[in-house]
Amino acid sequence: MNDPISVSMVCMLAGKITLESGAETHRVEDTMNRIASAFGLEDAQSYATPTGINFSSGPAESTNFIRISNRSTDLHKIANVNDISRKITAGEVDLPGALKLLKEVDRAKLTFPGWMQIISAAFVSGSFAFMFGGTWLNYLPAFFIGGLGFAALIGCDRFINTRFISEFLASILIGLLAFISIYCGWGSDLNKIIIGAVMPLVPGLHITNAVRDLMAGHLIAGLSKGVEAFLTAFAIGAGVAVVIGII
Amino acid sequence: MIIIIVTQLITSFIAAAGFGIIFNAPRQSLIQCGLIGMLGWILYYWLVEQGMNVVPATVLAAMLVGALSQICAKLYKTPIIIFIVSGIIPLVPGGSAYDAMRHFVVNDYYTAVQLSTKVMLLSGGIAIGLMFSEVVNQLIIKLIRR
Numbered sequence: 001m002n003d004p005i006s007v008s009m010v011c012m013l014a015g016k017i018t019l020e021s022g023a024e025t026h027r028v029e030d031t032m033n034r035i036a037s038a039f040g041l042e043d044a045q046s047y048a049t050p051t052g053i054n055f056s057s058g059p060a061e062s063t064n065f066i067r068i069s070n071r072s073t074d075l076h077k078i079a080n081v082n083d084i085s086r087k088i089t090a091g092e093v094d095l096p097g098a099l100k101l102l103k104e105v106d107r108a109k110l111t112f113p114g115w116m117q118i119i120s121a122a123f124v125s126g127s128f129a130f131m132f133g134g135t136w137l138n139y140l141p142a143f144f145i146g147g148l149g150f151a152a153l154i155g156c157d158r159f160i161n162t163r164f165i166s167e168f169l170a171s172i173l174i175g176l177l178a179f180i181s182i183y184c185g186w187g188s189d190l191n192k193i194i195i196g197a198v199m200p201l202v203p204g205l206h207i208t209n210a211v212r213d214l215m216a217g218h219l220i221a222g223l224s225k226g227v228e229a230f231l232t233a234f235a236i237g238a239g240v241a242v243v244i245g246i247i
Numbered sequence: 248m249i250i251i252i253v254t255q256l257i258t259s260f261i262a263a264a265g266f267g268i269i270f271n272a273p274r275q276s277l278i279q280c281g282l283i284g285m286l287g288w289i290l291y292y293w294l295v296e297q298g299m300n301v302v303p304a305t306v307l308a309a310m311l312v313g314a315l316s317q318i319c320a321k322l323y324k325t326p327i328i329i330f331i332v333s334g335i336i337p338l339v340p341g342g343s344a345y346d347a348m349r350h351f352v353v354n355d356y357y358t359a360v361q362l363s364t365k366v367m368l369l370s371g372g373i374a375i376g377l378m379f380s381e382v383v384n385q386l387i388i389k390l391i392r393r
Contacts, residue, residue: 022270023328075272075329082326111271124265127258131288132342150269195342199262200269202341205332207366211374229344237348245353 002095004057007039010095012066013102015046015053018081022073024209025049025221031085035098038089050224073205076111114154121200122147129196134189141178141187142196149174150200164235167201171239174198179247198236203229252289259288259337267333276329279319283334287312291338301365302372305338309376312338317384331377340369 011032018028028048032055036044045063047054050071056063084101087093093101112120125146126139134142152173156166174197182190206229214222263284267277291308295301316330347362 023326027326027328073270073332075267075270075326075332077271079273079276079325079329083324086324111274112268117269120265120268124262124269127262127265128337128342130258131255131262131337195345198345199341200266202339202345205270205336205339207339207344207370211370212377215374215378233344233348234351236345238352240345241349241352244349 002039002041004041004061006095006099007036007041007044008055008057008064010039010098010102011035011044011046012053012055012064013099013106014081014085015048015055016066016068017102017106018078019048019050019053019068020071021075021077022071022205022209023078024213024216025218026213026216027078028053031081035085035088038091039095049220050228074110077105077108080105080108118147118151118154121150124200125149125196127196128199129192132192132195134192134196137188138192138196141181142193145174145177145181145193146197146200148177149197153201164231167232167235168239170201171198171236172242175240175243179243194240198240201232201236203232206232252292255292256285256289260285262337263288263333266336267329270332272329272333273325276319276323276325279323280330280333283312283315283319283330284337286315287334288337302368305369305372306376306379308338309335309373310380313377313380314383317380335373335377338369338373340366343369 014035015028015032018031019025025048029046032046032048032053033044036046036057041057043058045054045056045059051068053066053068054063055066081102084093084098084105088098110117122143126143129138129142130136149170153166153170156169157163160166160169174194178187178190178193178197181187181193187193206225210222210225210229212222213225216222260281264277264281266284267280272280287308290311291304294304294307312331312334316327316334319325319330320327343362343366347359347366350356350359350362
């Protein structure tokens with residue numbers, strides 16, 4: 001018989017990793033419930049919001065709580081935890097083994113190093129400038145400005161705790177560089193270059209996730225993700241607007 | 248026309264796979280992410296070129312992305328969110344969201360509210376498309392099990 005406290009530990013670690021990596025709240029709750037019932041806690045209760053997880057091994061048991069302070073997007077970790085939870089439900093892993101595997105996933109570094117993310121952000125920016133109706137003239141400016149903007153975001157994130165400030169500064173840089181490139185006669189359409197370059201920053205995932213969570217009935221998660229998306233969009237818009245306003 | 252379609256195919260593949268790298272998707276699913284994003288975007292692009300409104304075009308493209316993601320998730324035993332996130336990125340109204348916020352900041356509320364409404368409709372359209380393909384998937388599973 002598994003001891004409920006260790007089962008709760010495993011469930012909460014799994015929930016913490018998936019929530020920090022950007023999974024939807026109903027996926028987090030589902031994973032935790034599956035793991036709990038695989039280890040013999042049939043009546044386990046879980047409740048996840050974007051900022052915290054509640055878990056109790058039964059309706060009348062005491063409740064454990066864990067706070068989620070930093071959220072990023074790391075799909076690889078979600079896939080790994082999903083694999084582990086599949087193994088647990090199939091009975092291939094026991095309780096200490098599961099805890100060990102999850103701790104390894106929690107400690108794992110990003111799959112792709114920062115420089116690779118910056119290069120792909122550059123390609124994304126160039127492609128979006130083209131897809132949204134720009135010409136090839138705008139590809140290269142958007143490519144470089146988008147890469148530099150994303151690099152600025154990663155760099156600012158190391159020193160500034162508030163993510164919105166980093167996004168604000170990165171979009172100021174994007175606006176300035178885009179204006180300079182147009183001023184020097186490099187690139188033809190300011191708006192297309194800026195839209196392409198800010199694409200790696202915009203909260204597209206949050207907007208969609210928020211609506212999905214709202215429609216799935218997770219009202220608190222949906223609202224808070226919507227607010228996060230709104231603040232991010234506001235920071236980006238304000239950053240670019242500062243540049244446009246000054247110039 | 249064919250050249251435009253081909254360049255749109257290539258750029259949307261790069262955009263979707265690039266977002267897979269930014270979001271740290273598993274290495275082995277990057278190609279699938281790019282392909283799903285490409286097919287969804289090209290359906291949307293073609294429908295809009297044919298004169299369809301952007302909102303229904305987004306709904307249909309999101310349905311295609313959802314259906315392809317369901318298939319990939321079953322085939323590769325990977326959480327569906329990995330494929331959906333990168334596949335849906337070209338359809339997400341990030342550009343319009345940015346545009347709306349920019350108009351708010353420069354006090355052009357009239358255009359800003361219009362653009363925000365469009366952003367709401369488009370993200371709602373994406374959600375409806377994804378949910379529809381989920382519902383169809385559940386129906387198929389139930390019919391097979393009977």
